[in-house]
Amino acid sequence: MDQPIIIEPITRIEGHGKISIHLAPNGEVADAKLHVTQFRGFETFCQGRPFAEMISLVERICGICPISHSLASAKACDDILGIRVPETAQKLRVLLNCGEFIQSHALSFFHLSGPDLILGMDAPAEKRNLFHMLQSHPEIAKDGIRLRQIGQQIIEGLTGKRIHPAWVVPGGVRTPLQEHERDTLLERLPEAQAILERAITLFIESLKKWQDEIEHFANFPTLFVALTNSSGQLEHVHGNLRCIDENGAILEQCQTAAAYQDIIGEASEQYSYLKSPFYIPRGYPAGMYRVGPAARLNVANGCPTPWAHTLWEQFRLFAQGPILSSFYNHFARLVEIVYCLETAEQLLQESNITSKHIRAHAQPNYHEGIGIVEAPRGTLIHHYNVNTDGLIERVNLIVATGNNNLAMNKGLVQVAKKWVKGSSLSEGAINRLQAVIRAFDPCLSCSTHAVRGPVTAIELLNYDGKLLDSI
Amino acid sequence: MTINTLQIATIWLDGCSGCHMSLLDMDEHLEKIAHLFDMVYSPLVDSTSLPASVDLILIEGAVSSEKDLEHLMNARKSAACLVALGDCAVTGNVPSMRNSFSLSDVLATSYQKDVSANPQIPTGFVPALLEHVTPLHAHVQVDHFLPGCPPPASAIFALLSHLLQGKQPDVSKLSRFGS
Numbered sequence: 001m002d003q004p005i006i007i008e009p010i011t012r013i014e015g016h017g018k019i020s021i022h023l024a025p026n027g028e029v030a031d032a033k034l035h036v037t038q039f040r041g042f043e044t045f046c047q048g049r050p051f052a053e054m055i056s057l058v059e060r061i062c063g064i065c066p067i068s069h070s071l072a073s074a075k076a077c078d079d080i081l082g083i084r085v086p087e088t089a090q091k092l093r094v095l096l097n098c099g100e101f102i103q104s105h106a107l108s109f110f111h112l113s114g115p116d117l118i119l120g121m122d123a124p125a126e127k128r129n130l131f132h133m134l135q136s137h138p139e140i141a142k143d144g145i146r147l148r149q150i151g152q153q154i155i156e157g158l159t160g161k162r163i164h165p166a167w168v169v170p171g172g173v174r175t176p177l178q179e180h181e182r183d184t185l186l187e188r189l190p191e192a193q194a195i196l197e198r199a200i201t202l203f204i205e206s207l208k209k210w211q212d213e214i215e216h217f218a219n220f221p222t223l224f225v226a227l228t229n230s231s232g233q234l235e236h237v238h239g240n241l242r243c244i245d246e247n248g249a250i251l252e253q254c255q256t257a258a259a260y261q262d263i264i265g266e267a268s269e270q271y272s273y274l275k276s277p278f279y280i281p282r283g284y285p286a287g288m289y290r291v292g293p294a295a296r297l298n299v300a301n302g303c304p305t306p307w308a309h310t311l312w313e314q315f316r317l318f319a320q321g322p323i324l325s326s327f328y329n330h331f332a333r334l335v336e337i338v339y340c341l342e343t344a345e346q347l348l349q350e351s352n353i354t355s356k357h358i359r360a361h362a363q364p365n366y367h368e369g370i371g372i373v374e375a376p377r378g379t380l381i382h383h384y385n386v387n388t389d390g391l392i393e394r395v396n397l398i399v400a401t402g403n404n405n406l407a408m409n410k411g412l413v414q415v416a417k418k419w420v421k422g423s424s425l426s427e428g429a430i431n432r433l434q435a436v437i438r439a440f441d442p443c444l445s446c447s448t449h450a451v452r453g454p455v456t457a458i459e460l461l462n463y464d465g466k467l468l469d470s471i
Numbered sequence: 472m473t474i475n476t477l478q479i480a481t482i483w484l485d486g487c488s489g490c491h492m493s494l495l496d497m498d499e500h501l502e503k504i505a506h507l508f509d510m511v512y513s514p515l516v517d518s519t520s521l522p523a524s525v526d527l528i529l530i531e532g533a534v535s536s537e538k539d540l541e542h543l544m545n546a547r548k549s550a551a552c553l554v555a556l557g558d559c560a561v562t563g564n565v566p567s568m569r570n571s572f573s574l575s576d577v578l579a580t581s582y583q584k585d586v587s588a589n590p591q592i593p594t595g596f597v598p599a600l601l602e603h604v605t606p607l608h609a610h611v612q613v614d615h616f617l618p619g620c621p622p623p624a625s626a627i628f629a630l631l632s633h634l635l636q637g638k639q640p641d642v643s644k645l646s647r648f649g650s
C-alpha cells in the first residue's frame with residue numbers, strides 16, 4: 001500500500017475536501033486524489049415532498065449558485081406540468097441567471113483566486129486572502145467586492161432577496177420586474193463593464209508569469225460537455241447538451257434534455273463522497289470529460305453578444321483546437337461575465353421585460369421531468385419522477401463539480417508530479433495543489449448535495465502508507 | 472496586527488455556504504470593518520488550523536459527521552464567544568431532513584442505486600457520518616444564535632459590529648427563521 005500526503009482543508013474553494021498524494025517506492029509521486037468529505041442526501045429526503053417544494057429545497061444545496069439549482073429544478077417542474085413558460089418569465093429567468101454568474105464568477109476570480117493571481121502562488125499564506133488584499137491592493141479588492149455586489153443586486157432587484165430567494169416557480173417566476181428596479185439595474189451596468197475592462201487587462205498582462213501553471217494545471221486532452229443554443233453558441237439557461245472530443249469534433253448533439261441519459265453515466269468511488277460522471281460510450285473511467293467556463297467556450301462556436309464574442313475569439317487563440325489547460329478557466333470566467341453583462345443590458349431594454357404575464361398554471365401532467373442548465377461551474381442536471389399526486393418518488397442530481405471529478409483528480413496528479421519533491425510539502429507545492437483545484441472553482445457543497453464543506457487537508461503518504469507530511 | 476484587533480474565525484460545518492456568502496454580502500461594510508479584525512481561520516483564507524484561542528467564532532452549518540463534531544469541539548475550546556450562524560447551525564434545518572431516514576438508506580440511494588458504474592459506499596479518506604444531524608447547541612454551549620437561511624447581511628453586520636465594540640448584540644428584530 002502506498003501512503004499519501006494529505007492536504008486538508010483545501011481553502012478558498014467552496015466546499016469540504018482534502019487532497020492526498022501517494023508516493024511510489026522510489027519516492028516519486030504515484031497518484032493524487034481529491035476527497036470530498038461532506039454528504040447531504042438530498043436524493044433521499046426529497047422523496048415524498050410535493051414537486052413544487054423542490055425549488056426552495058434544492059436552493060439550499062448551495063449558497064453560491066442557488067439560482068442554478070432553482071432554474072434546473074423549475075425546468076424539471078415545467079416538464080412535469082407540460083407547460084409553456086410565458087416569454088417574459090423566460091427572459092426574467094435568464095436575467096436572474098446573469099446576476100448569479102456575475103456574482104459567482106466575481107467571487108471565484110477576485111475573492112478566491114485573486115490572491116494567487118495578484119500576489120503569486122509563492123506569496124505567504126497569511127497574505128493570500130481578500131481581507132489582506134483590501135489593505136495591500138485595495139483597488140482590485142474593491143473591484144471584486146463591487147462586481148459581486150452588482151451581480152447580487154440583480155438577484156435582489158428581481159426577487160427581493162440575495163440568497164435562496166425561491167422566486168423561480170414551476171411555470172414561470174413569482175413577481176414581475178418593477179420599472180424603477182429595471183432603471184436602477186441598467187444604471188449600474190456601465191460600472192461593472194469598467195471593472196471588467198480593468199480585470200481583463202490585468203489578467204492578460206499577468207499571463208507571462210503563469211507559463212508553468214498553464215502547462216501543468218490539468219493540461220491534458222479530455223472531452224468537453226456544455227449546453228449550446230440552437231446556433232451552437234454559448235448558452236446558460238436554454239439549449240441542449242453538446243459533447244466534443246479532444247480535437248474539437250462534435251461527438252454528440254442532444255436534441256432533448258432526456259438524451260443526457262444516453263451519454264452521461266455516474267460511478268461511485270470509495271475515497272470520496274463526490275461521484276464521478278463519465279461519457280457512457282467511452283466507459284468508466286476513460287470517458288473523462290470537463291464542464292465549466294473553459295469547457296463552454298470550447299464547446300460553443302461563438303458568443304451571441306459582440307464584446308463577449310471578441311473575447312471568445314481571443315480565448316480560442318490561446319492554443320490550437322480546444323483549450324486544454326484548466327488555468328484558462330480564469331479568463332473564461334471573465335468572458336462569461338461580459339456575456340452576462342451584455343445579455344442583461346439587452347434584456348433590460350426589451351419592452352416586455354416588465355410585463356405582468358409571468359406565470360402559467362397547470363396540474364402535474366407527466367410523471368417525469370428533467371431540467372438542465374449551465375451553472376457557473378458547469379452543466380447541472382435535475383431529474384425528478386413524481387407520482388399522480390405530484391409527490392416526488394425519485395430525484396437524481398448531477399452537479400457541475402461532479403462532472404469535473406475525474407479531471408480534477410488527474411489535474412492533481414499532474415501538479416503533484418511537477419511540484420512535490422521528496423517527503424515534505426513546500427508552501428508553493430501546497431498552494432499549487434489547491435490552486436489547480438481552485439481553477440475548476442469546485443463547489444463542493446453542490447457536489448455533495450449529497451455533500452458539502454471546505455477542502456483543506458493535504459497528506460503526503462509513503463509507498464507503505466506511512467504519513468510523511470501533512471498540513 | 473494591532474493589540475486591539477479582534478481575532479475572528481469562521482467555520483463551515485454541514486451548510487450550503489450561503490451563510491458565508493451572506494457575510495460577504497456586507498459589501499462595502501466589509502471594507503469599513505476589515506481593519507478591526509484579523510480573520511485567522513476561515514474557508515475564505517489560507518490558514519489550515521484553528522488557533523488555540525480566538526475571540527470570536529462564527530459557525531455555519533449543522534453537525535453531520537464525526538469531523539464536524541471534532542471541529543465544533545475544538546472551536547468551543549478555542550472561542551471566547553461562539554455564534555451559531557444561520558438556521559442549519561441553530562436548528563439543523565435542511566441537512567437534518569435526512570434524520571427521518573436511516574443513514575444506510577440515504578447512502579445507498581446516492582451511491583449504490585443511482586449509479587451506472589462501481590456502486591459502493593465511500594468509506595476511505597472520508598469522515599464517518601453521524602446517524603442524526605444535530606444543531607450546535609446539542610453538543611456545546613452557544614453564546615449567540617443568529618437565525619435565518621441565510622441571516623441577512625445587515626443582521627450579520629449588526630452582530631459583528633456590536634461584538635467588535637464589546638457590546639451585547641440584539642439581532643432579534645433583524646433576522647428570523649427561514650428568510
Ligand code: SF4
Pocket residue numbers: 060063485486487488489490531532556557558559560564565619620621622
Ligand atoms: S442556514 Fe441556510 S444559508 Fe445558511 S448554511 Fe444553512 S441552508 Fe445555507
